[in-house]
Amino acid sequence: MAVGLEHFLILSAILFSIGLYGALAKRNAIVILMSVELMLNAVNISLVAFWRYVAPALMTGQVFVIFVMVLAAAEVVVGLAIIISIYRSRETVDVEQIDLMKW
Amino acid sequence: MMPTEVALAIILLPFLSFAIISFIIRPFFNNRPQISGYVAIASIGTSLILSLWALVEVIKAPGHVLPMPDYQWLAIGDTAIYIGVTVDALAAVMLIVVTSVSLLVQIYSQGYMHGDPGYSRYFAFMSLFTGSMLGLVLADSLVFLYLFWEGVGLCSYLLIGFWFHKPEAARAATKAFLVTRIGDFGFLAAILLLYANTGTFDIGELHELALAGALGGTVLTWAAIGIFSGAVGKSAQFPLHTWLPDAMEGPTPVSALIHAATMVAAGVYLVARMFPMFASSTEAITTVAIIGGVTAIFAATMGLVMNDIKRVLAYSTISQLGYMMLGLGAVGVAVASGALDLEHGLMLGVAVGIFHLFNHAFFKALLFLGAGSVNHATGTFDMRLMGGLRKAMPWTYVTFLIASLSIAGIWPLAGFWSKEGILAESFHYAPILFALALITVFLTAFYMFRVVFMTFGGEYRGHSQDSHGLHESPLVMILPMVLLAILAVASGWLPISEFLGGESHSFFGALASPMAWASLVLAGFGILLAYAIYSKKWISAESLRRAFAPLYTLFSRKYWFDELYENVFVMRILINGLFALFHKFDDRVVDGLVNGVAGGTIVASKRIRRVQTGQLQLYGMAIFIGILAIVAVFFIFG
């Protein structure tokens, strides 16, 4: 049994769903951030898999992965900065207690 | 052949300097404001040179018209609005007037405005104004023209209220703006009316239509009257004259440039530009003529009794503008009645009016600059606190005197020629107006020399301690005055009239006509009277005042026009009448509607806002549920 495109896609699907669950269910902002990272990585896997199996000729898939990485880095930097400053002001990173933006 | 870009450059240069001053110099070099002065002067100087070039080209050009292409400005559906510039004789002359006077005035302002905190702002506005005025002059379509028309209106507002910290200045600015707005409304209405009927804004086409009679009589009349109302507003003609005297709150150079030489003349220019249209409607042109005549004499009478030198000059400006209108009107009436053949008549009318405008620009600007210089020395505009400045400031005195003689129409100064032309035409075609004109000549001479004698003759009547502080103004102010004085003497000798298509007049031959003598005699009489009263005190002003008490009060209270407008129109009719109604309507209906809607929204949002839990995860959940839903839809129906 050879490993095909579907394997990688399903792997990324699983990873994505796990990340999704974490992002939706967890209360600690940092864990949510980590889950988001998981989702991004899942996307990367599927992108690379598509590149490898569908269009090895043009590098668009890999280029996209690179940009995803850049975005992930930026997102993590800003996100953690926000979390830390929230922690400074409110002594918590529990998203259920950070609801200043409700009605 | 002159490229179109040059014509555009003439307009754009001042705008450029405005931009430079207000966006670069004011923010970044505010500590060295004089730069902005230099920038403005450089730009306007360049446009002056270009205008001279344009003039030369026009003179060389056949029919004195330079063909210029039009540019599509905007297209609404399939109707495109074209804008472009016309450089013909009229425009060329106006260009020279505007640029030269503006240049001199700005040079003068360097001295006058020196050390003013708003120095840069001042020059920015001046540049903006000059640009708008040039655009107004060169515009060949009514839309374009109206654009710049409002532009100059704005600039005049800004510059009248330049010292906005003075409440009366601010009030005067508002007043000027509103009063002219009334006229502009008529103008705009006329433009729309014309467009509705002809489908074009292009002045040339409109003229052709008008002369061909394609434009219906009433429409034409109303359009012309509407346009004229705009002119009335800008040139402060009879019903709407009240703003100009108050406009003297602005800096004196502003008054010299805007409220004497150029902007107020824009009304006259407008009538001249649209002259064929006026000339083809008897009612319209008659209105012009009558309004002009009435304004001329009626403003002059008020000028008799003012004590504020600038106000006197303001009234004289109004009356002189009336004069020009009168000239245009007189010829126009003749043309309309067919007493004068068409194209010669058209030429003639424009020539008569604009020639006087041309001369008037110079000597009136000079008069204002003189007043400014006097004020620079004495710090007041009240003539009762002046006197005896002849010795203190000889240059100002001489130039002012020349200007006064010129405006009084003394041969061979500039004023004489144009005034004589107007008198001649009005004599031929409109005797009644001629009578008014003659009286005005007398009055003009009288009040001008009243000013001269009260200001420069006799002894200094101001506070004695600063009598020795009197001094001549700096060179930068004197120089433009001298130049203007030369123009005020010589501008009449230029063949402007023929250039515009009017009759030529030989230098001495003019003295042959009785008209000239009549005006000269009247003017001389006026001067003598003034001399008798205000210089030699043979006749005491007091006794005269007592003798003509009712008239005096009438004049000095400006025929109660301000009160009329303030109390009757504004207070009674508008505020207590119309506006009250509107207010009720607003209160009941509009607000009711709005509040109802708002109330509803509030009530609804009280419920709906519960959705906004502020829990990011809930939102994310919603998003993904949505995605799932979409996918499901695809699976089911796709």
Add this chain to the structure above:
Amino acid sequence: MTILEQFQQWLLNYWPSWAAYLVPALIAFIIIVIIVLVMVLMFIYMERRIIGRFQIRLGPNRAGPFGILQPVADAIKVLIKEDIVPIRADRWVHYWAPIITFFPALMIFAVIPWGQGAIFADLNIGILYVVAISSVGAIGIFMAGWGSNNKFSLVAGMRTIAQMVSYEIPLVLSIGGVLIIAGSLSMMDIVEAQNVPFFLLQPLGFVIFFIAAASEINRSPFDLLEAESEIVTGYHTEYSGMKFALFFFAEYTHAFALSTIAATLFLGGWRFALLPGPIWFFIKVLLVFIVLLWMRSTLPRVRVDQLMGFAWKFLFPLALINLFITATEAIIWPGFPWWLLFLNFAIAALLIVLWSGLFPVPGEGVSFKRYGRGIAKGMALTFKHLFRHPITVQYPEQRLTPARRFRGYQLVWYEDQCNGCRACARACPVSIIDIETRKGEEKGLVVEKLEVDFGRCLFCGLCVEACPVQALFMSRDYEKASYRREALVMNKEQFIAAPDKRSAYAYPDLEDEMPPQTLLAPPKEGR
């Protein structure tokens, strides 16, 4: 086609493919591990010896010839120690930390070209792989800091992360210059490209790389994460035994790895005249390492904020500028002719001087005028020491002659001189001299018993001074110890006169017959 691959190809003829691929790989791996182990032990030895020489000491020289077995002894010592885990520690993290610290350092060697074709895997992302892997080590160290539940370790961990993240940037940027010239990421290609060693074409890059690397592997002067004076011994305070050994090992492996990388990227790898490649390679590696030691033995540790400031305000901009300049040169002179090195050296010197001028001395930055010259002087001094003779005294074989008036252990007593006047006993402030006399027949008094309790002696020498007949002397003997208290009580038999033992204390006229005092070790037999 590396040697390994050739081997695999050859094996494919005989073995099934998986074995043919796996076995040689394993062998190569083992070889590399062995090389690393040996080199690391050698590094540890070298470090101690060479730093010793830099500081005019002898390093450890007892275990084995020239003390070459010292690291082995240390290893054994460490390995048989008890493995202590703090009670409140996060055992799991505490356990994995040393492994995660060690393995990245080991994995780096997968792409190091030891010689022509002698490379484990010639990845075409070689240097990227190196950078990526070496950035993993930080996590291990941080795990150690966190896991051992000790605030000093935690602080060390924080410092490490901050330091590594900061210095990784100039490191990578300085490598970028090399990559531009070489036009490839593969280590092999980079070595092949170095007809002129890149430290000539990239002087500034080399300096930056070297400093950043020294900081990456936490060598002094950047060894803040184990600043004894501030945070006990940093992240491995709570480690002992095997785990500590792993950390220790990892540190030297890392040092070795970065030396090899420096040799590969900037010093032309295994390429040089006559000698075979690998030898040159190791020579260069040792050279780099020795420079590291040189720095360590010279420069004091920097302060943490200075550390950050140095990375961000000095190295980072300079690395950027260097990259820019290199790229420009790549556009103008694509071939990178050799004479470019003069230009680059000039640029480097200029940039360093100018940029350091940006930091005024009172501020936190470096200023070339002050610190640059200071550092240069220090390095020069330690370098001179390298050739000086060590002053260490090899004690048992080698002794120092004490001062001539040394008031040493025990007394020297001339019985025939003594007249038993007991002056010494009376003079002794602690009265430890117990002397008994009896009437003698041929002379006055005969000393029956003379006992001194040297357990209480002050060596004040008053007894000697008090002796009227020059019968009592201090001795120059300083090495006497005994396990039993009684042995310290000495009697007159032990005081028998030995002229060579007596000290000139209180008898200046004896001085000239005595050997001069020796302070440093005598030149010749210093080993």
Add this chain to the structure above:
Amino acid sequence: METGIVIAFWVLAAVIVGAALAVVFFRNIFHAALFLVLCFFTIAGIFVILSADFLAGAQVLIYVGAIGVLIIFAIMLTRETKRGNPSGRLQLPALIVGLLFLITMVVVVVSTNWNVVAEIPEPTISSLAQALFSKENGFVLAFEIAAALLLAAIIGAIVLVREK
């Protein structure tokens, strides 16, 4: 070779999924973060299998070396480990949504027939560089924008975090 890849894939996949689950379900955030790092690392392995070598390196460098470290750092700055890693009110619905999502994606993946091409791509760095930087049909603009984005992010982070 092929079998090796297969084995590697299954091992890596198992590790990835396990680590991801650990990230989500571990009580100790620090451990969760470490498993996140492990997950990143193994994903780099997956990239290697997919013969995207450069991406593998970049993955390790960026995710393990930078992002992982940052997250650990943040965990330590916000001392939340005592509170552990609790689940919120949405735990169950989140689980359901996640599972549904997984199912849909798997279904989609399986039901689509991908036109897979057989060719094995050669080492990709140079072609990747071409794709990134070549002026025509390259991603230069996007690249520059990404750089600008990073700069903005850095500055924003500094502004956010530093004490006034």
